[in-house]
Amino acid sequence: MQHLRQARRTMSSTTKLYLFHGGLRLDGHKQISNQSPIATCKPQNRYVIPVQQHIGAAGDIIVEKGQRVLKGQMLATTKILISAPIHSPVSGTVIEIGKHAVPHPSGMETDCIIIENDFQDEWIRRNPVAENYHQMNSHDLRNIVRNAGIVGLGGAVFPAAIKQTETNIRTLILNGVECEPYITCDDKLMQERAREIISGADIIGHIIKARECIVAIEDNKPEAIAAIQAAIDEDSTGFFHLQIIPTKYPSGSEKQLIKIITGKEVPINGLPADIDLLCHNVGTAYAIHQAVFKDEPLISRVVSITGNGVKQPQNMEVPIGTYIADCVTQCGGYNDNASCMIMGGPMMGYSIHSDHLPVVKATNCLLVTSNNEIHPANTEAHLPCIRCAKCVEVCPAKLLPQQLYWYASTNNFERASEYHLFDCIECGCCSYVCPSQIPLVQYYRSAKSKIWELEADLKKSNAARKRHEARQFRLEQQKREREERLRQKREMLNTKKGRPEENEINLKKAAIAEALARVKQKKETQAITPKNTDNLTAEQLRQIKEADQRRQAMKKKNHE
Amino acid sequence: MLTIVIVLLAIIAAIFGVLLGYSAIRFKVEGDPVVDQIDSLLPQTQCGQCTYPGCRPYAEAIANGEADINQCPPGGQATIIALADLLGVEAKPLNAEHGEAKETKTVVVIDEQTCIGCTLCIQACPVDAILGAAKQMHTVIASECTGCNLCIPPCPVDCIHIVPIEQNINTWKWPEPDGGHAAPKAG
Ligand code: SF4
Ligand code: SF4
Ligand code: SF4
Numbered sequence: 001m002q003h004l005r006q007a008r009r010t011m012s013s014t015t016k017l018y019l020f021h022g023g024l025r026l027d028g029h030k031q032i033s034n035q036s037p038i039a040t041c042k043p044q045n046r047y048v049i050p051v052q053q054h055i056g057a058a059g060d061i062i063v064e065k066g067q068r069v070l071k072g073q074m075l076a077t078t079k080i081l082i083s084a085p086i087h088s089p090v091s092g093t094v095i096e097i098g099k100h101a102v103p104h105p106s107g108m109e110t111d112c113i114i115i116e117n118d119f120q121d122e123w124i125r126r127n128p129v130a131e132n133y134h135q136m137n138s139h140d141l142r143n144i145v146r147n148a149g150i151v152g153l154g155g156a157v158f159p160a161a162i163k164q165t166e167t168n169i170r171t172l173i174l175n176g177v178e179c180e181p182y183i184t185c186d187d188k189l190m191q192e193r194a195r196e197i198i199s200g201a202d203i204i205g206h207i208i209k210a211r212e213c214i215v216a217i218e219d220n221k222p223e224a225i226a227a228i229q230a231a232i233d234e235d236s237t238g239f240f241h242l243q244i245i246p247t248k249y250p251s252g253s254e255k256q257l258i259k260i261i262t263g264k265e266v267p268i269n270g271l272p273a274d275i276d277l278l279c280h281n282v283g284t285a286y287a288i289h290q291a292v293f294k295d296e297p298l299i300s301r302v303v304s305i306t307g308n309g310v311k312q313p314q315n316m317e318v319p320i321g322t323y324i325a326d327c328v329t330q331c332g333g334y335n336d337n338a339s340c341m342i343m344g345g346p347m348m349g350y351s352i353h354s355d356h357l358p359v360v361k362a363t364n365c366l367l368v369t370s371n372n373e374i375h376p377a378n379t380e381a382h383l384p385c386i387r388c389a390k391c392v393e394v395c396p397a398k399l400l401p402q403q404l405y406w407y408a409s410t411n412n413f414e415r416a417s418e419y420h421l422f423d424c425i426e427c428g429c430c431s432y433v434c435p436s437q438i439p440l441v442q443y444y445r446s447a448k449s450k451i452w453e454l455e456a457d458l459k460k461s462n463a464a465r466k467r468h469e470a471r472q473f474r475l476e477q478q479k480r481e482r483e484e485r486l487r488q489k490r491e492m493l494n495t496k497k498g499r500p501e502e503n504e505i506n507l508k509k510a511a512i513a514e515a516l517a518r519v520k521q522k523k524e525t526q527a528i529t530p531k532n533t534d535n536l537t538a539e540q541l542r543q544i545k546e547a548d549q550r551r552q553a554m555k556k557k558n559h560e
Numbered sequence: 561m562l563t564i565v566i567v568l569l570a571i572i573a574a575i576f577g578v579l580l581g582y583s584a585i586r587f588k589v590e591g592d593p594v595v596d597q598i599d600s601l602l603p604q605t606q607c608g609q610c611t612y613p614g615c616r617p618y619a620e621a622i623a624n625g626e627a628d629i630n631q632c633p634p635g636g637q638a639t640i641i642a643l644a645d646l647l648g649v650e651a652k653p654l655n656a657e658h659g660e661a662k663e664t665k666t667v668v669v670i671d672e673q674t675c676i677g678c679t680l681c682i683q684a685c686p687v688d689a690i691l692g693a694a695k696q697m698h699t700v701i702a703s704e705c706t707g708c709n710l711c712i713p714p715c716p717v718d719c720i721h722i723v724p725i726e727q728n729i730n731t732w733k734w735p736e737p738d739g740g741h742a743a744p745k746a747g
Contacts, residue, residue, distance in 0.1 A: 052729070106732040381738070409736075445734035453733060461604035464706050467687040468606050468614065 018263040020256045022394040023248045024429050026181050026347075028220055033306035033313040034184040038192055040317050041300075042330060043117055047089050047321030048358040049075060050102045051111045054151040055158045056082030061113065067094045070124040072297050074147075075113050084159045085149045087297040088115055089319035091122040103324075103343045103357045105350040112358070115321070126295035133292050138164070138207045141292070145207075148291035149298045149361075154186075154252070154281035155344060157362045160288070163278060164207045170276040172210040173261060174201050174285060176217040176224065177245065177252035180345030183365040185302040186282050188315040190217070190224035193286055194231040196293075198240060200285030203292050205239060208278055213240050215282075216257055220247045249347065250427040254279045256396050268423060283364075303359060305331045309338030309368030318359045324366060325355040337370040347428040383436035391430035391440065397423050401430035405440050408447035413454065416447055595623045601642045605634040606686035607708035609659045614686065622647075630654050634708070636661030665725045667705040668712065672697050674719035681711035681720060 052058035059076030063069055069088045077085045092115045100112035133141055146161035154175060174197070178186040190197060201213050215232070217225050225244060232240040245251055245260055255266045257279065264275050272279055283301065290296045299320055306313040311332030318327055324341070328334060342349040345365055359366075391401035399420055407416035424444050431440045536544070598619035605615070610631040612618035621627035622643070629643040630652050637654065644651035654661055670681070670690070677695040682688075689705040692698030700711075700720075712720045 102729075104729055104732075105734065106727075106729060108727070108729050108732060110729050439737045442734065442737045446736040449733040453731070456731075457603070460706075461602075463704070464604040464606065464687050465599070465615070467689070467704060468604065471686065471688050 016263075017243075017245060018260055020251075020259040020396055021398045022396045022429060023250060023256070024394055024432060025247070026249045028247070029182045029306075030184050030187065030220065032182065032308070033304045033315055034187055036312075036314045038188050038302055038315045038317055039330070041319060041322055041327060043090065043119060043121075044319075044322055044326050045117055046095075046323070047092075047115045047117065047319060048100050048102075048323070049086055049089070049113045049115065049321040050100070050358065050360055051076050051086060051113065053086065053157060053320070053361040054084045055156065056080065056084070058111065059083055059085050061097060061111070063094050063097075063113065065094055065097055068092070068118075069094060069115065070122050072124045072126065072299060074149075074297070082159060082162060084151050085147060085297075086113075086320075087149055087299050089299040089321050090115060090117045091120050092116045092118040101354065101357055103352050103360060103363065107353060128293050128295040130293050133203055133206060138209070141203065141207045144291055145288055147297070148287070150284060150287045150291060151298070151361050152281055153283035153287060153301060153361065153364065155348070155362060155364055160280070160284050163273075163280070164204065169208045169210050169273060169278045170212070171262075171278075172201065172205050172208065172213040173257060173272075173277060173279045174213055174215040174282055175252060175254070175257060175279050176215055176221075176228065176282040177257060178221070179218060179247070179249045179252035180347050180365075181249075182306050182367050183304050183345050184306070185304045185315050185364050187221045187224050188304075189286060189302050190221070190282055191227050194224075194227035195234070196289040197282050197285045198228070198231040198235065199293070200287070200289035201280070202235070202239065203288050204278075204280055204285060210278070211239075214243050214261055215240060216243045216245055216261060218247045218251060219244050249429070250396055250425070253396065253425050253427060255425070268420070298361060301359075301361065301363070303327065303363050304365040305368075306365065307338075307342075307368040308370035309335050309340070311335055318363075320361060321358045323355070324352075324357050324359060327359065327366065328355060328368070334368060335370060338368050339371050340369045342367040342369065347432070348426060382438045385434075385436055385438060388435060390433045390435065394429040394433050396427060396429065397425055399424055401440050404447075405438060405443050408443040411447075411450070413447060413451050417451065421447060421451075592620075592623065595619050597646060598622050598643065601635075601639060601646060602632060603635045603639065603706075605706045605708045607634060607706075607710060609633050611658070628652075628655065631658045633659035633661050634706075662707075666707040666709075666722045667702050667725055668700055668707070668709065668720050669702070669723055670698050670700055671719040671721065672699065674717050676717055678716060680714040680716065684711045684714045686710060 051061060057078065057080045059078035061076045063073075063075050069075065069092065071088060071091045073088045075086050075088055075094075094113060095116045096114040098112065098114075099109040100114065101107065101109050102112065104110075129136065129144065142161045142164050145164065146159070150160040151157040152160055152163075176186055176190050176197075178184070198215075201215070204210070205213050215228055217228065219225075225242065229242055232242055243261055245257075250256055251260060254272065258264060258266055258272055258275075258277055262275075262277065264277075266272050267274055287298050287301075291298075300317050301320065302315055303318045304313075304315050305327055310328060311334070314331055316327060316330065340351055341353075341355060342351050343363060343366060344350065346367060346369075349365065349367065385402050385405060387402060389402065392399075395401055397420070401424075403419050404416055404421055404424065407413070407419060408421065413421075421444060424441075426441050426445065428441050431438065431442075434440060595616070596619075599616050602615040602619060608614065610618040610627065612621055612627070618627060618632065622629060629647065629649065630640050632639050633654060637651075640654060641651045675692075675698050677692060677697060679692060679694055679698070681698060682690045682692055686708065687704055687706055689701050690698055690711060691701060707722075707725075709722065712722075
């Protein structure tokens with residue numbers, strides 16, 4: 001492997017950068033939260049752990065109410081491919097398994113496991129493979145990643161292990177771009193834990209047999225750049241390259257980042273793997289390092305708690321399941337002018353209406369805005385589209401947002417799909433620049449979920465048609481069988497009714513033949529005469545005769 | 561000259577006639593594609609509210625021009641629009657004679673305490689969504705139930721109830737913004 005890497009070193013020159021279409025230069029607001037080191041969240045009494053925190057199916061709960069669990073113990077497991085297990089962030093007792101509100105734009109409740117902390121901080125037994133991972137095969141290493149419940153921590157929460165099933169991928173791109181305003185959790189992680197991130201990237205490289213790894217960071221993070229560079233310098237294999245890219249939103253989006261670095265476009269409906277690339281977030285790489293070197297599952301993550309609505313904005317390592325309210329309390333609480341809580345950044349996040357919700361694997365940022373800090377998505381009356389095409393200029397996916405809006409708002413889903421609605425990455429650039437303040441992204445999200453529903457309906461109606469047809473077929477078959485039986489019966493009756501004499505004669509004939517056969521058989525058995533009557537002497541014959549006469553006489557006597 | 565032309569034309573016509581006749585038999589299309597297309601737009605609830613004994617018979621009736629496109633209450637306006645698009649006719653409102661479009665999707669459940677195991681509902685269900693046997697408790701396979709409610713009238717002990725399908729996080733839909741200004745008409 002090492003010589004391969006050396007050979008590739010000279011080949012890969014990543015200094016030339018490409019531009020993607022559109023995008024915005026936004027005010028970063030990063031300094032609000034990146035001034036202090038990553039804090040540790042104080043242990044809390046209670047943790048609420050949603051069973052489904054990732055893209056894909058929910059796992060099966062394997063603990064019971066009242067059961068004591070240890071820190072890092074698996075709470076839900078899964079056999080389904082696109083899914084991830086979850087683990088307990090503390091040692092304690094399962095006090096409830098049931099519905100609890102979770103951070104989601106719907107504000108709905110889902111299945112959660114609620115754990116009461118016993119403050120013992122007692123870990124399950126761990127035995128990390130550590131350095132030995134070099135000797136392990138991709139499959140076993142992937143299983144470690146999977147069992148640790150690691151999902152993409154950039155926000156997409158797609159199970160990480162699945163992305164790594166492709167092997168012989170040329171280039172691993174480590175995404176430390178963090179282009180969305182306000183969010184600084186990756187920035188701080190790179191500053192403070194660069195070595196672990198690079199180690200995690202090396203493990204991913206080992207799994208997918210990559211030949212090089214490009215770490216991409218925006219030029220507005222000089223400290224992170226320095227830290228990552230220092231960590232890369234410690235590695236002598238030449239596997240890693242640092243790529244500084246200009247600050248522009250949404251450079252951190254996977255397809256856009258690939259375009260910037262390689263100039264290549266991910267095919268429509270395709271994956272980066274189709275062009276020999278794989279992208280992982282720096283936070284995910286860090287989690288993989290923890291899983292391999294410490295055998296620690298994903299039970300905490302760094303969250304940016306920021307915005308002018310909170311007293312001491314900062315980054316904090318928060319156990320999954322901690323109440324958002326508890327996090328904010330540790331940041332000094334809310335300012336008087338706090339107005340709105342957003343999970344995620346101002347561009348792609350969504351507002352949540354309560355802080356009595358747990359931090360989940362997807363929670364990269366909790367943005368508490370103050371009055372007028374940012375305009376929440378305009379969902380009320382907006383002005384009509386004036387066809388200024390500003391949205392077209394900024395769309396990084398090279399779509400025609402005004403056309404999409406037209407079709408999405410009129411429920412013309414066929415046309416919307418033809419205009420590549422599903423290539424929209426919901427970056428929010430179009431809504432941001434629209435002079436009519438049309439909440440374009442919300443129209444697209446609504447249209448997308450309507451289309452998904454229609455697809456689900458279609459699937460269901462196709463299934464119903466199949467079942468109905470199967471039933472029709474079965475009923476017809478049964479009817480045919482019944483008719484066949486009836487026909488046979490009727491035929492039999494008809495033959496009986498039709499020619500009685502012949503039938504009777506036949507029957508009689510058969511009876512006679514049977515009787516004859518019986519007689520014949522009897523005779524045959526009787527033909528075997530007893531041996532003791534052969535070759536008798538005259539004396540014996542006389543005695544028999546006398547006995548017979550006596551018998552006759554007795555019979556006669558009896559009759560009289 | 562003229563006779564030759566006429567004879568020639570007649571021969572050509574005869575040849576084509578035979579060819580056409582042969583290909584009509586040789587390349588016969590199984591089933592009726594129009595009926596299939598119409599059927600694929602119907603919700604397959606098989607409820608019979610259209611007055612036909614199922615979705616496919618209704619599709620056949622539409623194809624034959626016997627039935628109108630606005631007789632399917634479970635499909636509602638969306639189905640009417642889709643049918644109008646397919647057949648190139650004007651969409652029209654649902655014919656109220658056949659029932660009202662459902663606001664929320666429903667399934668049925670059997671109250672298992674009350675069920676006497678008569679199997680009448682099984683016989684009524686067009687999609688085999690009920691599981692049970694004589695004198696055994698019956699139950700509805702919710703994922704297969706289309707909510708047609710055909711099983712309800714035959715039940716002698718009235719133990720089948722309609723329940724709405726509950727939304728969860730995975731089936732939740734982003735709400736549409738209230739457009740404020742009238743959205744442009746589809747064109
Ligand atoms: S939200 Fe979608 S349509 Fe709008 S700019 Fe971003 S990618 Fe383009
Ligand atoms: S930016 Fe807004 S007003 Fe301008 S074309 Fe796009 S949707 Fe229409
Ligand atoms: S169970 Fe009842 S409501 Fe459901 S599909 Fe069968 S007959 Fe219709």
